[in-house]
Amino acid sequence: MAPHDGSGGNRPQGAAASLLNGLSVLEAFSHSTRTMLGVTEISAAVGLHKSTVSRMLTGLTEAGFVQRDAESGRYRLGFGVIGLAGPLLADLDVRRAALPLLEEMTKETFETSAIAVWNGTNAVVVEQIASPHQVKHSSSIGTRYDKFASSSVRIFLSDFSRAEVDQLITSGEIKREGYLGLDDPIHDHLDDVRRDGIAVNDGETTFEEYGTSAPVRDYRGKQVGCIIASAPRSRVQYRRSQDELESAVRRTASEVTVQLGGPVNES
Known part of the structure; x- marks a missing residue:
């Protein structure tokens, strides 16, 4: 899924853009050989600014779709995706x-x-x-x-x-x-x-x-x-x-x- 981080063109804006950005962040885990990823790695993988990725991860963590490792600060997929997948x-x-x-x-x-x-x-x-x-x-x-x-x-x-x-x-x-x-x-x-x-x-x-x-x-x-x-x-x-x-x-x-x-x- 292509990231949506900018304005202009035919890119979705507002809530639609946020949703697609969140899905792009989740997809980064499925495309990686590692189970845990950091903000910088995800940013590079999906083409989103680190601030956007960090914001998406905060929301996804609260929803249970990703988990943050306390020691490394990296993220892994959470069991919240079970309800969807x-x-x-x-x-x-x-x-x-x-x-x-x-x-x-x-x-x-x-x-x-x-x-x-x-x-x-x-x-x-x-x-x-x-x-x-x-x-x-x-x-x-x-x-x-x-x-x-x-x-x-x-x-x-x-x-x-x-x-x-x-x-x-x-x-x-x-x-x-x-x-x-x-x-x-x-x-x-x-x-x-x-x-x-x-x-x-x-x-x-x-x-x-x-x-x-x-x-x-x-x-x-x-x-x-x-x-x-x-x-x-x-x-x-x-x-x-x-x-x-x-x-x-x-x-x-x-x-x-x-x-x-x-x-x-x-x-």
């Missing part, structure tokens, strides 16, 4: 590996199964199989979780350093309100999540919801997603039903991990 979602290895196993988990538990990935600041749902029950908990693909109380967020944070967790919380990108264990130090809790390999949201995001999550790892042992099961709390009031849901989540996460060549969980 079906092919991107279809080509996501972790999503492809998880889909049939999510279907099996929902058939077994009769509750909603999902897989989320981390976009740098939030957990983002990239696939979901809804519960067959009329009353259920489900989220559309592309939904972002930004509360510490969310089981998926805690699973991802359990892999981060204390400094990284503190930065996300103090910046407000991860919101702590709603977490019932306010007297339980966050890092102690994340240590437990890391040790147990499971996180539970028992009515902490919304009173009616029960959710549990377990990590998915690739061949490097890197966490690349998490499996989530969600249900109305009224259906999982008893320990047995909670244990059954937790067991299904652990097993599904382990099976997806194996599909990706990750380490087998022997526990």
Whole structure:
């Protein structure tokens, strides 16, 4: 797509020009062999002034279409494009590996199964199989979780350093309100999540919801997603039903991990 940075001729002006400039910036990533680009590189690639590129990147970052790396100041594509780009979602290895196993988990538990990935600041749902029950908990693909109380967020944070967790919380990108264990130090809790390999949201995001999550790892042992099961709390009031849901989540996460060549969980 040709950039639109000047006036005159038949070039679009105003909002139309801004839209095309933003799309040109996004396209720069698809034409590059590098996943992260700086303002100067993008400016050279699309023929826009650096000030224009910087302005476009600010808006695209706020919309979730790009992410800024705090250390390098460079940018990468964000998961906000999932809502616009079906092919991107279809080509996501972790999503492809998880889909049939999510279907099996929902058939077994009769509750909603999902897989989320981390976009740098939030957990983002990239696939979901809804519960067959009329009353259920489900989220559309592309939904972002930004509360510490969310089981998926805690699973991802359990892999981060204390400094990284503190930065996300103090910046407000991860919101702590709603977490019932306010007297339980966050890092102690994340240590437990890391040790147990499971996180539970028992009515902490919304009173009616029960959710549990377990990590998915690739061949490097890197966490690349998490499996989530969600249900109305009224259906999982008893320990047995909670244990059954937790067991299904652990097993599904382990099976997806194996599909990706990750380490087998022997526990």
